[in-house]
Amino acid sequence: MWFVLISSLVALLPNNAFATETFTLSDQPPDAQSVTDPARRSAEFDPFITEPVDTPPLSDSFSSGQDGLVRPPVLRLTTDDPLRLPPAEESFDATNPLLVYPRMAPLGFSGPSGVMPTERQSSSHFVPTEDRWRQGMPGQDRYGKGHPLLDDYPGVKGAWWDPYNQNVLKGDYPIFGQHTFLKLTGKSLNLFEGIQTPTPTTPFEATRNPGATGFFGDPDQFLMLSFNSLALDLFHGNAAFKQEDWRVHLELNYNMNYLGVNELGVVGPDVRDGTSRYRQYITPEQWYLETKLMDTSPYYDFVSTRLGSQPFNSDFRGLIFNDVNRGVRLFGTRHANRDQYNVMWFDQTEKDTNSTLNRLTEDRGQNTWIFNYYRQDFLVPGHDATVSFHANRDEADFEIDKNGFLARPDGVGVFQPHEVNSYYIGGATNGHIERFNVSSALYHVFGDDSLNPLAGRSQKIDAWLAAFELSYDRDWVRFRTSYLYASGDDNPDDSRATGFDAIFPDPNFAGAEFSYFGRQAIRLFGVELTNRLSLTPSMRSSKFQGQTNFVNPGLHLFNLGMDADITPRLKLIHNTNFLWFDKTQPLETYLFADEIRDFIGTDISLGAEYRPLLNNNILFLGGLATLISGDGFKDLYQRFDGKTQNHVAGFVEVVLEF
16 A cells, blocks of 8 residues: 555656666766755756756767667766767657766776767666766865875875876776776885995905905995886776686886995905996796686685786795795685685796896796695684695706806705705784784694705705794784794704705794894805895805705794884884894804804894875885894804904885886
């Protein structure tokens, strides 16, 4: 009865009383009263029409196809002029003109629409909308300040050079159709770093400092790195909650690098190379195709695959593998995206020595297989967990890097090519439990090394890594403490290698990015005691070109840190790390030393991150760190006069991204 009564009342109302909210080429519609009440339809109130608009005749700007539907050649949403597709001639009634909305451009830089109309308007009850992405909106200045650059509030008109507000070049609008998007990204990362690190003097060959008799001379170095990339990302999908159907990605990277030192034999083994080096390198660093294989549930779970050179981080903190290289990846989700999994195979290319970018045509002779499985809300909400398996096969070969130094095998002991097969099994957690943030990791590595250079014989690998971090947020400050254990080898002369080393680490742990010990490559004659951007003292030639070495001293690290959000734009990061070798026997064997003590020293660092636009389009990073030498560090790097310098390093990094 109620339904019949309501239907009768609706039938008596004017045709445009209940105008639909689906419409073409316009802003969001006004409420029904503002459309039907002439007293409210003034230009001062809103931009909608105030008088009935007669249907214009067909003009040259419209063309009729074989199906009789009227279509404009290209819909360019760049004006606020009313625009309506004329109805079919037989349905036109001059005494009852159709409801018309104005054509209003989106606030963002939307570009031309790639959607052609397929349905004509036949009544005022419904106005067809084809391009659902480019709905217009009136411009506004809510606070009357003219939209200054550093103020963040709605109503900002976009431009092609504006990467922050909506932009068709950043994947916010489809470039054609309803589901095909293009994202262009230009990025320039520029690093300027002053370093003090133990530097050999080559006293028996040549030195810039006559009279120098110690093994280590002037420690001062200056490093400049500039990475400039342009990436194209073309993908098909809904650009939100649903995995893309397919993707094509290409990134071209150009690098410039400079190193200046105060000792000979550093930029190259030939002392005639001088004390400085400048190099350039360009390569397609990332290039891959991605396609979705299937949807596996009504909750948008999926299985996809990706083929080509691609980035991959195998755990929360980058402790085992974090690199960009060529490979095949199978990945997907389960249980409404609560679970994620990856199956990965990398066939690595050789790295360029100075830029660390991939050399497209040079095979590394190394293969890595990775499987991991993530579970969100593990045990408690907000706390995630992962289990993983890594297999790394590093073939026996001989490699001289682009500067002329020996890269493989490591320059210790026996200089014989050898094959390393290692297998990592373990897991990690990351997230929060109530107000406490908790992160942990535990990994065991096993396998074999056919001829370890330092041990001079084959080795069975058996090593461990454990890490734990606990933090607490108090207003704008996060207080942190963490501990990392990497097992060391207590007997290099036996057949069991118990020193832990990772495949390609890039750890985000204990402030490694800002710390001295974690950021610098501290050389120890023919090898690096610790590699750049790596915490464990692996004693390999380099992280980028050397082989994993499981006969090493290991590490104990205890951290106290604090992160402070001084303002929404400025963040300070402080860390104090206390460092010990787990075992010192590999160092004693390598240096023919009677005793090397285990305390490395105290690493104190302070970093800053500044985001002037409240986003990462412009980013300034800086840090200052020092290592106060402990007894173990002094035993390694003490001069003939019995003194050891406390080394300092500082850097400034500028990131510009469009």
